[in-house]
Structures are given as structure tokens and as C-alpha cells.
Amino acid sequence: MDSNKKLGINSICTHVGEVKDEQFKGAVSPIYLSSSYQFYDVDIKRYPRYFNTPNQEALCKKIAALEKTENALIFGSGMAAISTAMFAFLHKGDHVVLQQTLYGGTYNLVVEEFDKFGIEYSFTDSLNTDDFKKEIKSNTKVIFIETPSNPLLKIVDLKAVADLAKKHSIITMIDNTFASSINQTAVDFGIDIIVHSATKYMGGHSDILAGAIAASNEHTDKIWNVAKNFGGSLSDFTVWMLERSMKTMSLRVNHQNANAMKMAEYLEQNPNVDNVYYPGLRSHEDYELAKSQMKGFGGMLSFELQSDLDAMEFQRNLELIKPSMSLAGVESTVLSPTQTSHALLTPEERASQGIKDGLIRFSVGIEEVEDLIADIEQAIEKIKK
Structure with missing residues (x-):
């Protein structure tokens, strides 16, 4: 060639x-x-x-x-x-x-x-x-x-x-x-x-x-x-x-981009969620910068449930989304950075970076968005009870 x-x-x-x-x-x-x-x-x-x-x-x-x-x-x-x-x-x-x-x-x-x-x-x-x-x-x-x-x-x-x-x-x-x-x-x-x-x-x-x-x-x-x-x-x-x-990376990533955008929009309007961090949201402080240097906004986002909702119990009650270390697989996964990716940092170091105990990192996969939303909603309902 x-x-x-x-x-x-x-x-x-x-x-x-x-x-x-x-x-x-x-x-x-x-x-x-x-x-x-x-x-x-x-x-x-x-x-x-x-x-x-x-x-x-x-x-x-x-x-x-x-x-x-x-x-x-x-x-x-x-x-x-x-x-x-x-x-x-x-x-x-x-x-x-x-x-x-x-x-x-x-x-x-x-x-x-x-x-x-x-x-x-x-x-x-x-x-x-x-x-x-x-x-x-x-x-x-x-x-x-x-x-x-x-x-x-x-x-x-x-x-x-x-x-x-x-x-x-x-x-x-x-x-x-x-x-x-x-x-x-x-x-x-x-x-x-x-x-x-x-x-x-x-x-x-x-x-x-x-x-x-x-x-x-x-x-x-x-x-x-x-x-x-x-x-x-x-x-x-x-x-x-x-x-x-x-060989399938572009196909996978572009689908994850689209799914993550929809999930970020859903979570942002969910009354049980306090904050959503995704550069594709217009509410994100770096939205314009991200748009200028990224072709897609990615399959990763993070969010914080309302403070009265237990983030770990929420993850334990998920049925489709996997609470799992690492990220970027075709399957959707979540984790708590304080217990995994940033566990080696001291609480003070995590606080200086804005990483709270209730923060959930969400790696969005290629499943149907409707199924991901349904899983999040049923997990929230269980912990609210």
C-alpha cells in the first residue's frame, strides 16, 4: 500500500x-x-x-x-x-x-x-x-x-x-x-x-x-x-x-462517545445526582476548550450522587453495569476513585484535587443507553428504600 x-x-x-x-x-x-x-x-x-x-x-x-x-x-x-x-x-x-x-x-x-x-x-x-x-x-x-x-x-x-x-x-x-x-x-x-x-x-x-x-x-x-x-x-x-x-477501536470509541454524551445528559437532569463531570456538557467549565481540541468527548464521565445516598451501596446494587477496576471496555463499568485509581493518595491529596469519597467514575460501554439508565434507576431506588 x-x-x-x-x-x-x-x-x-x-x-x-x-x-x-x-x-x-x-x-x-x-x-x-x-x-x-x-x-x-x-x-x-x-x-x-x-x-x-x-x-x-x-x-x-x-x-x-x-x-x-x-x-x-x-x-x-x-x-x-x-x-x-x-x-x-x-x-x-x-x-x-x-x-x-x-x-x-x-x-x-x-x-x-x-x-x-x-x-x-x-x-x-x-x-x-x-x-x-x-x-x-x-x-x-x-x-x-x-x-x-x-x-x-x-x-x-x-x-x-x-x-x-x-x-x-x-x-x-x-x-x-x-x-x-x-x-x-x-x-x-x-x-x-x-x-x-x-x-x-x-x-x-x-x-x-x-x-x-x-x-x-x-x-x-x-x-x-x-x-x-x-x-x-x-x-x-x-x-x-x-x-x-x-481494528475496531474507532467503531467502539465513537459508539462510547455517543453513549457517554447521552448518559451525561441523563445524569445531569437526575434529581438524585449532585454533580456530573463530562467535557461534552455545555455546563462543563472546559467545554469550549474540549470542543476545540477533541474530535469526540470520550466515553468517560464522573458523577456524585446526592450526599445522603451511599455511593458504595449504589454500586453494589447495579445489575448490568459492573463495579470494576480499570476502564474503557465494551462493557460499562463504575468504580470509586478513592478506593482504586487514587487509593495511593492521602485523603488530603485527594481533597486538593477535588476527589470526594462519593465520587463515581463511569466508563460507558456499548450497551443500549436505555438499559444503562434503567440499571442506574433501579439501583438508586433500592438504596433510597
């Missing part, structure tokens, strides 16, 4: 990065499970820990095509991708600026590990660009953002942060997991390095653990030099499953 031909998003998901079955002409990629390859008379000396087996290389082409970057790398988890990217550009004496609201695992990585390596860090007071500017020091090497944020779906101005970083010769990194490659192309706004928990929308079926990084050749080369030492590569069977799953 002509690499210069501009393909639509579903065509990229389906065809780019597939391994050609030259022997039997099968319609899907063959899987190469070998952990040992010939080292002489070959163009590439392949070794699984070097991220260059046939299936690994092919999948990275699909991810790079979706993110509009020159290259990509695939990892054993989202945290493997985040930590490797960070340590590739941060060394003893360097400083990183991170946004105020972050995935709990990322926050924990920074506060528990960076001091050991002599890496300085600052968290912004808010997500305004001026707050990022205020935290920049002479030794700042990286700005790390996550938008929409987890779990309150706050939005960071991608272009403003990227422009700020470029003025100071700082590398920008984004956790693009919540938005997905379908809804947000961060490189279009000047972001340097895009990180994903591929476990989520790329996998989409709650059966894959993986991470991904997309960036320029220059930046991925630098990350690869660290990655081969850290050993966070992904098994080829999981790589094959992920490539298979990504």
Missing part, C-alpha cells in the same frame, strides 16, 4: 501495521512467538526485549499512524510506558512540571521514586497555562500533562502548554489514554510525546495489559535506549491480540 496515501481512521485501524501472511495469504496477521532469531545474514537482529519482533514492529506502525507520529513503541503496561518515557528525559538534577490532577499511579511514581534519583518535581496549582509557567525552573526538562484528567475530566490547553514548553526548550508528554487516539491527536497541537495505557481503549475488551508511546524518531530512539535496559517489552501473543483489538 502506498504509504503516502491518506487513509481514513477505520482503514488505518484495520490495515496499517498488519503482518503480511506471505506463506498462506491469510486475512489476519500471523503471530511469531519465537524468542530467538538468527543473528547473521539478516537485516535486523531481532530480540523481544529490543522491541523489534515482527509483531511488535507492525503494531507500532499502526499506533504511529493513528497518532500521526514518525514512530511508536509498545510496552508491558501503561506505567511501563510512562516511567520509561520519564526516565529517558529526566536525570539527576533535572526538574519536571506535572499538572495538579493526575492518574494515581503516575503521581505515586513521581513522589515515591524521583527523590531516589535526585529528580526534582513540581505540581501545578491548577490546569491553567500560567500555573505551568509559574513552575518552570532553569533545570526543567519535561512538562507532563493528562487531558481529559482522571477522574474529573478536566481539560488542559494543549497548544498553549506546547508553545510554552517550546519557548523554554522543554519536552512535553501527554497521557492520552482517556481521550484515545480516536478523539485527540496531541501532535497536531505541538505535544512531543504521547503515552497511552493501551490496556484501555486500544485493547477495549478488558483482557489486555499494555502501554504505548508515540513520538518522533529522535525521541523514540532516546526512549528505546532506556527501554531496552528496563525490560518492559510486551509478549508477542498479547501484541497480536492488541493489533486485532485495535
